[in-house]
Structure formats: C-alpha cells, structure tokens
Amino acid sequence: MALLADDWPKEFLPALDDFSGVSKLLRNLYLCGGSAASVPTMQQLGVTLVINATTEQELPNTPLPCDETTGYMRVPVKDNREADLDRYFNEVADRIEQESVRVGGVTLVHCVAGVSRSASLCLAYLIKYHRMSLKDAYNHVKARRPQIRPNVAFVKHLMEFEFKQHGTRSVSMVYCHALDQELPDIYEPEFRTMEMLYQKFRRNIARR
Numbered sequence: 001m002a003l004l005a006d007d008w009p010k011e012f013l014p015a016l017d018d019f020s021g022v023s024k025l026l027r028n029l030y031l032c033g034g035s036a037a038s039v040p041t042m043q044q045l046g047v048t049l050v051i052n053a054t055t056e057q058e059l060p061n062t063p064l065p066c067d068e069t070t071g072y073m074r075v076p077v078k079d080n081r082e083a084d085l086d087r088y089f090n091e092v093a094d095r096i097e098q099e100s101v102r103v104g105g106v107t108l109v110h111c112v113a114g115v116s117r118s119a120s121l122c123l124a125y126l127i128k129y130h131r132m133s134l135k136d137a138y139n140h141v142k143a144r145r146p147q148i149r150p151n152v153a154f155v156k157h158l159m160e161f162e163f164k165q166h167g168t169r170s171v172s173m174v175y176c177h178a179l180d181q182e183l184p185d186i187y188e189p190e191f192r193t194m195e196m197l198y199q200k201f202r203r204n205i206a207r208r
Contacts, residue, residue, distance in 0.1 A: 021033060021035070021036035021114075022036050022037075022041060022045065022108070023114070023144045023145035024144065025122055025126075025140070025141055025144050025145075026130075027106075028096070028099070028100040028104075028105065028106050028107060029096060029100075029106070029107050029109070029122060029125065030045060030047070030106065030107070030108045030109070031108075031109050031110070031114055031118055031119060031122050031141070031144075031145055031148075032108065032109075032110045032114045032118075033110060033111070033112060033113045033114035033115070034052075034054065034058075034059045034062075034110055034111065034112050034113075034114075036110070036114070037050065037052075037062050037063075037108060037110045038063070039063050039064070039065050042064070042065050042070070042108060043065045045106060045108070046106050047065070047070065047106050047107070047108045048069070048070055048071060048099060048103060048105035048106055048107070049070065049071040049072070049073070049095065049096070049099040049105055049106070049107040049108070050062050050064060050070065050071070050072050050073070050107075050108050050109075050110070051073045051074075051075060051092060051095070051096075051107060051108070051109045051110070051118070051121065052072070052073070052074045052075070052110060052111075053074075053075040053077060053085075053109065053110065053111040053117040053118045053121055054074075054075075054076070054110075054111050054112055054117070055076045055077070055078055056074075056076065058078075058112055059112065061074070062110070071095075071099065071105075073092070073095060075088045075092065075117070075121065077117060079111065079112070079116045079117050079151060080151070080153075081151060081152065081153040082153075083117075083153070083154075085117060085120055085121070085154055085157060086154075086157035086158075086160070086161060088121065089121070089124035089128075089157070089158075089161050090124075090128070092109075092121045092124065092125065093121075093124050093125040093127075093128040093129060095107075096109075096125050096129075097125070097128075097129045109121055109122055113147075114145065114147070114148075115147055115148055115149055115150075116148075116149060116150045116151050116154060117150075117154070119141060119145070119148040119149075119150050120150040120154040120155075120157070120158060122141060123137045123138060123141060123150070123158055124158060124161055126140065126141070127158070127161060127162050127165055127166070128161075128165055131166070133162065133166065133168070133170035134158050134159060134161075134162040134169075134170050134171045134186075135170035135171050135186060136170070138171075138186050139186075149187070149190075152181075152182075152183060152184065155171065155184045155186075156173075156184075158171075159171050159184075171184050171185060171186055172184075172185050173185070174188065176191050178191065179191065
C-alpha cells in the first residue's frame, strides 16, 4: 500500500529547494548531475562519499574536497538499454549505508544529468535499506527531483531487484500505443496525454 505524505518520517519530506542543482533525498543522500558536483557544494553539504555513475569518456574523476577523507567510487556504466547497471545495485547500496552508519557520513551520487543512472542507484538504495517498494521509492525521489527518468531497461532491473529484496512487484509494464512500446506504469502520467492525442488522431483517420 502506498504511503501518504503525512506518513513519511521527517527526513523523507520534500525539500523546500535544491542547493546549486543538488537534490536532497535523505539526510545522508544527495543526487545531482555532474556539473553540480563541485567542491564548494560538497563542502557546504558535508559530503564524505561521492559515487560517479559515468564512464571516463563522459566525465573525468569528480574533484573531491579532500582526497584523504572523502571516499570515491566510480560506476562505469553507460546510459543505454544494454548497460548492466544492476550488477552494481547491491554494492552501491551497501556502500551508501556503510558510509551513513559507520561515520554518520553523507553520500552524493551523480551521473551526467542526475536523471537516469544515478537516480537508479539511489532507488536501489531506498529499496534495500529503507524497505521501500519501487513505486514508493520512485515517487519519493520524483518529488525531490522531478526531472528523474531512469531508462526503461534500468527500471526493469529495479523491478527484479525489488522482487529479490521484498518478494513483491509494485511496478508493471504497460503498452503505450503512441510510442509502440512498453513503459513502466510509473511513467503513465507522462505519456497519458500523448496516448490521448494518438487515440484522437486514430479516430480522425477512421472517419475519413
């Protein structure tokens, strides 16, 4: 059953604003694009671990506030349907949790735009360590960072990850006629208008 906004602990409530393009997902977790992952921003937020979900061809290693005390992990995966991002779900989730529990640290996860790869890794963390369903995790992150949109392959990976973690599935694939492909039902609000226009177009063609 989906949780209402009033049911969320305070740390899950939507942030009033973002800090320099960085979205606060939890007390210990931030999400952003590569351009926002600057040293001054990380110092301001108290970041102790950076996870860079890009290949070296896309972005260089992220500049760190202090090389000796700030942890760093690169997840070298491209943002495409063939990428095996799911192989990193457990490792990244464990690393974020260890950082938080061990030293009370703060993790910043980024990719190029903070929309697909890094968002998917944050969703996996919420599923595993905050016992969220994929749908609740997506709605929570979407409320904090409206531009997120993991590619369809990553969502399918997360669907399987949720099933392995909880034995349930909160997201299903639905067919979008306008795009002639299956999409996760959590994306339905985004393609509903497109689908309505497509059906209207089909009706107009049929009347001719």
